[in-house]
Amino acid sequence: MIGRYRGNRQALTALVRETEVHRDVYLDREVFELEMEQLFANTWVYVGHDSQVPRVGDYYATTIGNQPVVMVRDTPDSIKVLHNRCPHKGTRLTGEACGNTGRFFRCPYHAWTFRLDGSLAGVPLKSGYDGTGFADGVAARGMTPVRHVRNYRGFVFGKLNDAGPGFDEFFGESLSSIDNMVDRSPQGRLEVAGGALRYRHACNWKMLVDNLTDTCHPMIAHQSSAGTTVEVWKSAPPGAKKPMAVEIYAPFASPYEFFQGMGIRVWDNGHGHTGVAHSIHSDYSAVPGYFEQMVAAYGEARAKAILGEARHNTVYFPNVTVKGPIQLLRLFKPIAADETLVESWAFRLVGAPDTLLERTVMYNRLVNAPTSVVGHDDLEIYERAQAGLAGSGNEWVNIQRLYSADEAGRRNAVTDGTSEWQMRNQFRAWTKFMTMGL
Amino acid sequence: MSAPPTDRQLIDFVVHEARLLDQQRLDDWLGLFAEDGHYWIPLEPGQTDPRLTTSLMYEDKLLLEIRIERLKGKATYSQSPRSRCHHVLQTPQVDARDDGKAHYVTWTPMHYVESRGDQQTLYAAWVTHHLTTVDGVLRIRLKRVDLINCDAALGSIQLFV
Numbered sequence: 001m002i003g004r005y006r007g008n009r010q011a012l013t014a015l016v017r018e019t020e021v022h023r024d025v026y027l028d029r030e031v032f033e034l035e036m037e038q039l040f041a042n043t044w045v046y047v048g049h050d051s052q053v054p055r056v057g058d059y060y061a062t063t064i065g066n067q068p069v070v071m072v073r074d075t076p077d078s079i080k081v082l083h084n085r086c087p088h089k090g091t092r093l094t095g096e097a098c099g100n101t102g103r104f105f106r107c108p109y110h111a112w113t114f115r116l117d118g119s120l121a122g123v124p125l126k127s128g129y130d131g132t133g134f135a136d137g138v139a140a141r142g143m144t145p146v147r148h149v150r151n152y153r154g155f156v157f158g159k160l161n162d163a164g165p166g167f168d169e170f171f172g173e174s175l176s177s178i179d180n181m182v183d184r185s186p187q188g189r190l191e192v193a194g195g196a197l198r199y200r201h202a203c204n205w206k207m208l209v210d211n212l213t214d215t216c217h218p219m220i221a222h223q224s225s226a227g228t229t230v231e232v233w234k235s236a237p238p239g240a241k242k243p244m245a246v247e248i249y250a251p252f253a254s255p256y257e258f259f260q261g262m263g264i265r266v267w268d269n270g271h272g273h274t275g276v277a278h279s280i281h282s283d284y285s286a287v288p289g290y291f292e293q294m295v296a297a298y299g300e301a302r303a304k305a306i307l308g309e310a311r312h313n314t315v316y317f318p319n320v321t322v323k324g325p326i327q328l329l330r331l332f333k334p335i336a337a338d339e340t341l342v343e344s345w346a347f348r349l350v351g352a353p354d355t356l357l358e359r360t361v362m363y364n365r366l367v368n369a370p371t372s373v374v375g376h377d378d379l380e381i382y383e384r385a386q387a388g389l390a391g392s393g394n395e396w397v398n399i400q401r402l403y404s405a406d407e408a409g410r411r412n413a414v415t416d417g418t419s420e421w422q423m424r425n426q427f428r429a430w431t432k433f434m435t436m437g438l
Numbered sequence: 439m440s441a442p443p444t445d446r447q448l449i450d451f452v453v454h455e456a457r458l459l460d461q462q463r464l465d466d467w468l469g470l471f472a473e474d475g476h477y478w479i480p481l482e483p484g485q486t487d488p489r490l491t492t493s494l495m496y497e498d499k500l501l502l503e504i505r506i507e508r509l510k511g512k513a514t515y516s517q518s519p520r521s522r523c524h525h526v527l528q529t530p531q532v533d534a535r536d537d538g539k540a541h542y543v544t545w546t547p548m549h550y551v552e553s554r555g556d557q558q559t560l561y562a563a564w565v566t567h568h569l570t571t572v573d574g575v576l577r578i579r580l581k582r583v584d585l586i587n588c589d590a591a592l593g594s595i596q597l598f599v
Contacts, residue, residue, distance in 0.1 A: 194491045195481055198591040224514040228507045232500070245501055341591050346492055354490060361492050370592040371479065371495040373508055376516035379594060 003030040009438040016427045018408075019400035023389040025430070026204040026397070032337040034434060039318055040065030042164035042433045043269075044150070044157040044171065046320040046331055047071050047081050049345070051154060051191040057102050057116065061094040063333060064158055069146060070094055071156060072101070074116035081146040081158045082118040086110075087139040105143065118143035153182045154190055163437050165269070173412055174271035177314035181324035183306045185349040186297040190327065193357055197344040199370045203382035205319055205332045205340040206426075211378065212313040212321050213274050213422040215259035216401070218252045221381055225373040226252035244285075248363050251280035252374065262312065262417040266410075270317025270429025272422035276414050279312035281325035287355045297351075315422065317429050327360045330368065338386055344368035399423045440574035442537040449530045451576045452544050452567055456525040459598050464506040467598070471499055472570055472577040479583045479599065494588060494595075516596060521554040523597040530567075541579075542569040550599045562586040563599055 005011050005028070012034070015022040024031050045064045052060045053073040060071045061084055068084040070093065084092050086107040093105045093114070104113040104121055113121040120142035123129065134140055148159035150167040155178055157167065164170070182190055201208065211217070218226070229249040233242070251258075263276030275281070294303035311324050319332040327347040332340055346360045367374045389397070402419035408428060415421050443451075451470075458467040471477075479494040488496040497505070508514055526549045534543040543566065550561045568580040583599045 195589060197481065197492060197494070198589075200591050200593045202593075221515065224508050224511045224516075225504070227513075228511060229504050232504050232507055243500065245498075249504070357490050361490060364492050365495060366501075369494050371595045373505060376594050376596055377514070380516035 005030050005034055007438065009435050012434050012438070013431055016431045017396075018405075019403050019424070020396040020398055021427055023395050023397060025427075026206060026386065027337055027389055029337050032204075032334070035334065036065040036067075038436065039430065039433045040067075040334070041160040042436045043318055044148075044159045044164075044167055045318070046316065046329075047149075047156045047158050049154050049190070049192050049329075049347070050079055050151055050156055052098060053079060055100065057100045058098070059094060059101050059105075060098045061092075061096075064146070064160060065334060067160065068092055069158065070105075072105075072116050079149070079151055079156055080117055081149045081156065083144040083146065085143070086112055087120070087142060087144075088112050093143070114142045118145050153178055164433065170269050171271065171316070172268050174267045174273075174314065174316065177273055177311055177322055177324055180306060180309045180311065181322055181327060181347070183298075184294075184324065184327070185351055186293040187351040188297075189350040190347040191350055193346045193348040193361065197342075197364060197369050199342045199344070199368065199375065199379075201340040201342055201379055201382060202338060203340060203379070203386045204337055205334040206430075207382040207385060208330075208332045208340060208342060209315060209317075209319060209321075209426060210399075210423050211382075212315050213264055213272060214420075215262070215264075215274060215418050216256070217381070218259070218280075219255060221377045222252040222374055224377060226250055229253075242285075244359055244362055245366060247284050248359075248366055249374075251283070254280065256418065259417045263414050264417055264419055264422050265412070265414050266407075266422050266425045267412055268429075269432075270426045271315055272425055273311050273314035274417060274422075275310050275312030276417075277310075279310040279325070281312060281323070282310040284325075284359065287353050287359075290353050290356065293352065315426065317426055318433075326363050327356070328364055328368070342368070399427070440571075442535075442540070443542065443569075443571065443576055445532045445535075447576065448532050448535075448542050448544055448569060451569065452530040452546055452565075453527060455567075455578070455581075456527055456548070460523060460525055462523075462597075464509065464598075468499065468502055468506055470576075470578050471502070472572055472579050473499065475499060475578045475580065477502060477581050477583075477598070479585060479588065479595075481588055483584070483588060494585070494592075495583075516594070519555050521552055521596045523553075524551040525549070525599075526551075533566075540571045542576075543567065544569070548599075552595060552597055554596070557593075559593060561595070561599060565599070 015025050048060045048071045056073050058073050069081050070084040071081050074080045086093055091107055091109045106113045111124050115121050146158040150157050226249050230253055233246050262279050264274050265276050266272045313321050315321050322329050329345045331343045335341055344364050346364050348357050399420045402416055407421055455470055476498055478488050478496045481492050481494050528547040530544045530546040533545045546565045548563055548565055552559050564584045566582040569576050570579050
């Protein structure tokens, strides 16, 4: 069957209008395939954190788009990202999600071995390839490395294609959100704290990314969780100390004015963040001793500047988000047009009091777990959207809120916190990277 | 001071607790917890720390009450339609009892089914109850639910295993 979109720049471009996107960006299988081939190959995609592979030989198996890759520490000072398949028959080389492979990856099928940089180390009964031209073929080169890899302050990103912008150009000023998260450690270092929550979503991955800067939904979709929390807490004894969990849940029920005032900052290439002035993370109780540690490490002015940021969700287009003030990262792994795996990773601020990690871990399970009463209502909305879009009465999704015709040319702008500009920004980037080279 | 609970009473308590969940008598169910009681679903097999290691769920009575009140609400979109649940228990085994400290531990392998609309999901778990007595009545200190696939990619679990 001849598809409508493959190789058709015009058809792809027509899916995204200034204030509307066509439902096929969420539903169409061919568009999804092209996202894997184009969007997830031309952009810098988050792979993992270097604290997941602290020792030489440590590996972590994951995906870039739909491509199986393995991140491995090949020397004490460097990390490689390799396509995770044997060049012989295609066998994926790792069984466990993470571990230590020693000095080599060894294929469980025919015992071909590979050095930690992916190069072929050995083939049993190698004489069988003498005179066959094997040495000149792709198999002799071993595991194919991902050619463009960058470790930015512990966060490892990879880009599959040679096309597309370099790392610094792609991210630009948006790296300030990673900087802020890392700087919150008195030692300037983060570590992954335990395993990720893994939550299956029967919806397109972009519904989750769109939702990150959607500030007109919390007081509606999360009334049932945040609103109920506020109600239940009203019957607490007078003077009772507000528990950490109530501090986490209650701000989701804040009124529109709160979200209007918090602001959204929009960066190039689809990146952006909510929570410029303040956010739902602004009013957490201070943790004894932490500010003093930060002042000792950075000086008072700088410590106040670091902790004064309350950035809510920072979108790193296409599919990862960080919450600096609460040290969480969520990765939206595309599985199919209507299936996404959401991974939620918690980070420890190295050198900071444990209470901060306790809050990170609590936030993660209250908001991001498959048992989360916040997550349940979000997922319900996404799945209903995925179902509702099948209706042909209207083929367009509206992203018009606070639209201005001159916005596309403005860089690093700050706008009303309830604007859908950042969604439009994501789709402008979507078109750019989907059609690159066509 | 009433007599300490017999093994039979401990077993009956665990079976009754599952029945309250199946019948969604959730206010009665919450009443089974001691004031400092917790409900815990670890994320990792053999997990020892609920505080600094991520769990699928770790909730005190306040959080459980919020959950139960939310389930009653009209604006609880993920419960339209509502979920139902079903527990099948192996006979609980009494693993430890200390009458002096009023501390009792039972171990119960179970299958748990949660359904909603056209979807039905089966979970398998080992459930450990840490029980105590309060004014002579059995209460839950900790209900620990070890899902056999706790570290798998899971869909929504909306009720209580």
